[in-house]
Amino acid sequence: MQRKIRNMEEFASVSGISRPTVSKYFNDPESVRVSTRKKIEAALEEYDYHPNVFAMNQNRRTTKNIGVVVPNLADPFFSEIGRRVELACIEAGYSPILLSSHGNPEMERDNLNSLKSLKPAGVLLAPFGRLSDTDAVKSFDAEIPVVLFDANMPDVGRAFVGTDHFQSVDLMVEYLCRSGEPPCFFEMKKPLNPNANKHRQAYIESMERHGQTPNIFRVNGEGWDFEEIGKVEGGRLLSDGAFSTNTILCSNDRFAIGLLSAAYGLGFKVGHGPECNLRIAGHDDHPFSRFTCPPLTTIAQDYEAIANRSVSTLFALFEKGQVPPERQEKLFEGRLIMRESA
Amino acid sequence: MQRKIRNMEEFASVSGISRPTVSKYFNDPESVRVSTRKKIEAALEEYDYHPNVFAMNQNRRTTKNIGVVVPNLADPFFSEIGRRVELACIEAGYSPILLSSHGNPEMERDNLNSLKSLKPAGVLLAPFGRLSDTDAVKSFDAEIPVVLFDANMPDVGRAFVGTDHFQSVDLMVEYLCRSGEPPCFFEMKKPLNPNANKHRQAYIESMERHGQTPNIFRVNGEGWDFEEIGKVEGGRLLSDGAFSTNTILCSNDRFAIGLLSAAYGLGFKVGHGPECNLRIAGHDDHPFSRFTCPPLTTIAQDYEAIANRSVSTLFALFEKGQVPPERQEKLFEGRLIMRESA
DNA sequence: CCCATAAATTTACGCGCGTAAATATTTAAT
DNA sequence: ATTAAATATTTACGCGCGTAAATTTATGGG
Numbered sequence: 001m002q003r004k005i006r007n008m009e010e011f012a013s014v015s016g017i018s019r020p021t022v023s024k025y026f027n028d029p030e031s032v033r034v035s036t037r038k039k040i041e042a043a044l045e046e047y048d049y050h051p052n053v054f055a056m057n058q059n060r061r062t063t064k065n066i067g068v069v070v071p072n073l074a075d076p077f078f079s080e081i082g083r084r085v086e087l088a089c090i091e092a093g094y095s096p097i098l099l100s101s102h103g104n105p106e107m108e109r110d111n112l113n114s115l116k117s118l119k120p121a122g123v124l125l126a127p128f129g130r131l132s133d134t135d136a137v138k139s140f141d142a143e144i145p146v147v148l149f150d151a152n153m154p155d156v157g158r159a160f161v162g163t164d165h166f167q168s169v170d171l172m173v174e175y176l177c178r179s180g181e182p183p184c185f186f187e188m189k190k191p192l193n194p195n196a197n198k199h200r201q202a203y204i205e206s207m208e209r210h211g212q213t214p215n216i217f218r219v220n221g222e223g224w225d226f227e228e229i230g231k232v233e234g235g236r237l238l239s240d241g242a243f244s245t246n247t248i249l250c251s252n253d254r255f256a257i258g259l260l261s262a263a264y265g266l267g268f269k270v271g272h273g274p275e276c277n278l279r280i281a282g283h284d285d286h287p288f289s290r291f292t293c294p295p296l297t298t299i300a301q302d303y304e305a306i307a308n309r310s311v312s313t314l315f316a317l318f319e320k321g322q323v324p325p326e327r328q329e330k331l332f333e334g335r336l337i338m339r340e341s342a
Numbered sequence: 343m344q345r346k347i348r349n350m351e352e353f354a355s356v357s358g359i360s361r362p363t364v365s366k367y368f369n370d371p372e373s374v375r376v377s378t379r380k381k382i383e384a385a386l387e388e389y390d391y392h393p394n395v396f397a398m399n400q401n402r403r404t405t406k407n408i409g410v411v412v413p414n415l416a417d418p419f420f421s422e423i424g425r426r427v428e429l430a431c432i433e434a435g436y437s438p439i440l441l442s443s444h445g446n447p448e449m450e451r452d453n454l455n456s457l458k459s460l461k462p463a464g465v466l467l468a469p470f471g472r473l474s475d476t477d478a479v480k481s482f483d484a485e486i487p488v489v490l491f492d493a494n495m496p497d498v499g500r501a502f503v504g505t506d507h508f509q510s511v512d513l514m515v516e517y518l519c520r521s522g523e524p525p526c527f528f529e530m531k532k533p534l535n536p537n538a539n540k541h542r543q544a545y546i547e548s549m550e551r552h553g554q555t556p557n558i559f560r561v562n563g564e565g566w567d568f569e570e571i572g573k574v575e576g577g578r579l580l581s582d583g584a585f586s587t588n589t590i591l592c593s594n595d596r597f598a599i600g601l602l603s604a605a606y607g608l609g610f611k612v613g614h615g616p617e618c619n620l621r622i623a624g625h626d627d628h629p630f631s632r633f634t635c636p637p638l639t640t641i642a643q644d645y646e647a648i649a650n651r652s653v654s655t656l657f658a659l660f661e662k663g664q665v666p667p668e669r670q671e672k673l674f675e676g677r678l679i680m681r682e683s684a
Numbered sequence: 685c686c687c688a689t690a691a692a693t694t695t696a697c698g699c700g701c702g703t704a705a706a707t708a709t710t711t712a713a714t
Numbered sequence: 715a716t717t718a719a720a721t722a723t724t725t726a727c728g729c730g731c732g733t734a735a736a737t738t739t740a741t742g743g744g
Contacts, residue, residue, distance in 0.1 A: 019731085023731070054399070054459045076421075102428075261635060363722060399701090
């Protein structure tokens with residue numbers, strides 16, 4: 001590290017190559033002559049220079065930036081799927097920028113706006129769903145291709161990639177009905193999670209298909225503290241003996257984790273063994289679900305497949321370029337993860 | 343929303359104000375005449391224009407950007423403290439950019455490099471500690487003020503804000519010794535977590551102060567799957583009856599969650615009641631620790647205080663500006679959170 | 685050695701905005 | 715109405731880089 005390099009101009013002069021050629025090198029090292037490349041790389045060894053990414057993107061036709069927006073990074077589900085999407089982008093040679101809307105649908109709009117400045121090649125958006133600003137997303141998509149994942153919005157974005165919640169919930173309902181009492185459904189009155197409505201609907205349909213009458217228990221609660229709400233409100237229902245069967249299907253794993261905690265505190269024996277008196281199941285295969293006591297029976301979404309498909313679908317849009325394909329929806333199947341809680 | 347506004351020039355012309363004045367408005371709306379402000383805000387109502395943040399920062403002496411770098415956002419501990427830091431910055435009128443190093447110390451360097459392009463006013467860094475690239479952080483700090491939080495690096499950065507782990511671990515050891523058998527210490531052989539070494543040292547010193555002999559159990563395991571390692575390796579130790587007492591202090595909560603899960607599977611009764619045969623405690627008050635079965639006794643770090651102090655320390659550096667104060671270290675006390683696991 | 689081709693350089697301009705200095709206009713006070 | 719102070723506008727340049735077109739230099743085959 002000799003002296004400070006302030007910009008590409010300076011770096012070009014110390015490496016003995018013209019600035020436009022250096023610029024070309026940084027865009028694609030293979031695009032310059034071998035002897036030139038070696039000179040530049042020798043200079044890179046000696047001097048500490050990194051092109052200013054934001055200045056790079058300022059005047060580019062097409063950048064390698066990909067915006068990734070999720071509703072709430074504090075939720076391990078989104079943190080996990082966000083991470084996978086980030087890695088998939090990096091692997092494809094793009095630079096992902098992961099933004100969290102902190103549980104606030106208005107911030108989703110703000111996030112899309114700040115992304116505009118980045119001139120991303122495309123955006124991967126896990127929207128709030130019906131809480132999202134449809135018009136904002138649509139008009140954004142008119143400029144920059146958006147692929148939705150996790151939660152769908154009808155006719156918004158170029159594509160949607162997610163889980164077939166009707167299939168996955170049916171899998172769980174079928175298993176629960178077959179192996180014991182039919183499940184009640186436990187959820188929040190005003191769910192923030194975009195797929196909660198799908199889960200309830202899927203539960204109802206599936207129960208009816210199995211000749212059972214649906215039993216839904218909806219509790220109050222605001223915000224994203226799902227475990228807390230599940231624990232407090234679920235605990236109340238449990239101690240009141242309010243649930244109509246001994247089997248409870250929770251709207252998602254975070255909710256189930258709270259209920260599990262309440263059940264433990266109240267002395268219930270949760271599980272499917274003969275000595276047990278309560279079964280609890282969730283949905284999503286939350287990173288911590290395998291460590292609950294007992295380990296949580298749940299539905300695993302195929303994070304990996306969803307992340308990879310979202311990324312490849314988006315990239316197909318601007319890499320081939322040509323004919324913009326029809327908006328397509330791809331649903332991956334959920335997998336039943338049988339652990340000990342149900 | 344009439345027609346598309348492409349840049350400040352266009353927006354200035356439709357609002358009937360000159361571009362430099364509009365620019366002034368966006369930097370500080372109070373700095374322009376009331377009549378001018380009203381014209382601009384009327385135009386803002388009518389047209390959809392947002393200044394390009396990156397172009398804004400390109401030529402600014404001092405931006406309102408704050409870089410925030412944490413080792414691993416997939417770890418709820420960092421996700422939580424990262425969130426708090428973000429919010430504290432926003433509240434102070436700054437724009438935080440939260441970057442995760444994905445558990446990879448090399449990516450920490452990359453993150454600092456990309457931050458340079460953003461010309462942040464300052465950076466809040468939770469480093470890997472001894473795994474971090476000391477020289478890289480130091481030379482970065484020479485240009486842009488860095489405040490370290492969570493993990494310290496001697497003589498690096500303008501300040502450090504964290505928890506007094508010697509105090510906090512002592513609190514726990516004291517409690518455990520007083521209320522039952524003295525604790526063993528359970529950790530990974532090669533801990534990635536920057537504060538793991540502090541925890542071990544603090545445990546040893548504290549045990550000796552209490553006239554007890556330290557008992558440390560270190561297990562193999564790579565990566566960030568702390569729960570899994572805690573469950574598998576801890577479970578092995580438990581079923582071998584390897585622990586020398588019935589009380590186990592885990593290096594952190596994620597580890598404890600894994601051990602708790604193993605203990606449950608092996609039929610241990612975890613808790614401090616008379617019918618229990620195992621006590622497990624952790625450190626950090628992980629967001630999920632209150633929902634484990636039984637709820638985890640642990641040490642709470644003062645997330646809020648650490649986040650706020652880090653932010654205010656950094657801001658004091660460039661807001662007053664004048665005399666750069668001595669490097670200072672602020673340690674907040676941990677709080678003993680007595681729940682049911684120990 | 686000549687020539688066709690490939691690659692590098694020069695030149696020139698643009699991105700969207702900040703900022704400083706000079707000038708013009710408005711405002712408030714006399 | 716006059717004047718000084720406050721605010722706007724104009725003009726001009728810069729940030730760090732992309733990119734296109736014209737020109738020069740290097741490469742390789744015959």
